[in-house]
Amino acid sequence: MARLPGMTSRDDRELLRHHGDVDAEPGLLDFAVNVRLNRPPPWLRTRLAGALDRLGHYPSSAEDAAARSAVAARHGRPAEDVLLLSGAAECFALLPSLRPRLAAVVHPSFTEPEFALRSAGVPVTRVPLDPQDGYRLRSGAVPEEADMVVLGNPTNPTSVLHPAETIRRLARPGRTLVVDEAFADAVPGESESLAADRIPGVLVVRSLTKMWGLPGLRAGYALAEPELLAELSASRPHWPLGTLALEAIAACCDSGALTEAEQAATRIAAHRDAFAAELAALEDVHVHGPAAAPFLLLRIPGGERVRERLRQRGIAVRRGDTFPGLDTDHVRVSVRAPEDNAVLVEALREILGMRGSSADRSRRGATV
Template identity: 65%
Template sequence: MVADHDDPGPLPADPLRHHGDVETAPGLLDLAVNVQGDAPPRWLRDRLAAALDDLAAYPTAAHDAAAREAVAVRHARSVDDVLVLAGSAEGFAMLPRLRPALAAVVHPGFTEPEAALRDAGVPVARVLTDADDGHRLDPAAVPTDADLVVVGNPTNPTGVLHPADTLRALARPGRTLVVDEAFADAVPGEPESLAAAAGVPGLLVLRSLTKTWALAGLRAGYALGAPELLARLAVGRPHWPVGTLVLEAVRACSEPAALAAAADAAAQLADRRATQAAALAAVPGVHVAPGVAPYLLLTLPAGTGPAVRDRLRARGIAVRRGDTFPGLGPDHVRVAVRAPHVAARLADALRDALADVTREAAA
């Protein structure tokens, strides 16, 4: 556990297992984690609270069917194309069950898929995108013999939204294409999503409810794919793999009223992202990567990253270090998109921190 206001320090022993929640602590302004809001909205809490009376009974097939039906309608899929998960991270933990001979993971990207595959002894090829090309994915860079490919869309932490056609170009018979769409619902209109693309061979889309609905502690998500692929993924899964509250959350967050609320939230996030990006780009020496996700990837002046993180933390602000993402280094940080007054506070603190570091280096 990280003590309050202590910097996480040197690169962790297992960088692939380092996530933003480790960066924050009580009393810090949390810009390291991308969950929106401090708690689920009242209507969702009421739905979950009402389901508490059902906790004496085991989750039933009817509970599961209702959740899957809501997701199926939401994405215009068959109910058999839906598998409810204990968060999309459970979907990554299941990938070794597909027995890939070679997995290709696109980086910089969420590191949990590679960690799960390596833990299971699966050979992994890293496909690094190029910052000079806006971290866009070149399908030709993916090894042709990879029978499992993992890519985020939008990608975490770069915020890049890859065209759906680029991702479709990675699909082929005998290959599973895993698209992590954990942040897709935070992008207005969900452009480039493959969630409804039932005809793409070997496609597996993973979705999370954690971010938009402030449900990180509940672990709720789902997978979309062909029934035979989902069956392979679920081999060895325990009975009652997700609880009643998770099933209720998946159902509730897939209904029309929730989708409308999510669309409104995505539009607000887009406006806030533009405001925050402009404020941070105005700080001398800071480069803000273009993107669409509810977080921003910053490049700080060479050699200043660790010291700047330390000074931000001393000022009560937690940001996500970037050097645990393959392809990034110690001068990269990721920050969550927040309200304009929070963005202004971050910009001011970042400007002061960089000035302090620069002055000390020159002394």
């Protein structure tokens, strides 16, 4: 039977559904999952523990309103522009509710939006970004007839940060522009974010998972005009978020948390740049740059074999070939503490059969 527009084969669907947690088995040094902390910070655990006694009651409208108000104050928008989510991925699962006629998904990027749209029978066209052009977004590459456009900023897995003005040019009447800003709070100053801008038809999606070590809780939010949010959320069940998720959202938007996040983003950027330089000094390792997110995209000849040899040494990295536009020579690595980054660099040096220090090779002209 011929496949209809918007359908994918089973193999395609499995690839779109592959995420870094599959690569990171317990006991491995984890460079596959883009979560900064392996547990929430003490102050956040205290806030969550304080909410445990409320679990005997259904989440209240007052709790929902408090969390939405915290998000709204954080971004300088009215509370009616906020939709609280059970993780940013919930927003992608809701996109078919907007009934797009043609969705354009910019790639390489996070694959869950395409999976959700295709699974609902929505026709999807891929907009591939050119590696020779640094995977940079060109607004003219998006089909004019697309009434939904989905992209990430900064983009997973390329670590590219697109200029906000380039993204704004994609917005137009009759089109929903979905901007996945799951890693925006890991960019110092949250530069190029559209979260504070109320632009007609623009839907900004945020996650709290990455910065605050909350993948097991599922907490995020979307920002858009109230009419768009109402259409997006029309089919949600009652009580879509639990008490702990509501508490986490409010806690992570207060002033102390924002200060801590900005300090963490600055540290991450410094660690990333040093990590990128060390990796780029290795023979046969190409590091895509400039990088803006808390991860790096690498291209290594024989990448599949390299991944397996790293795993044998107790190190997990994210395979790249499940991202449309990349192949088995691509891997994504999260930025960790310098001492952990050094373990990966040394393991790669040994696997690739290198000798000598990365500093010596840097002096011979290795670049990021």
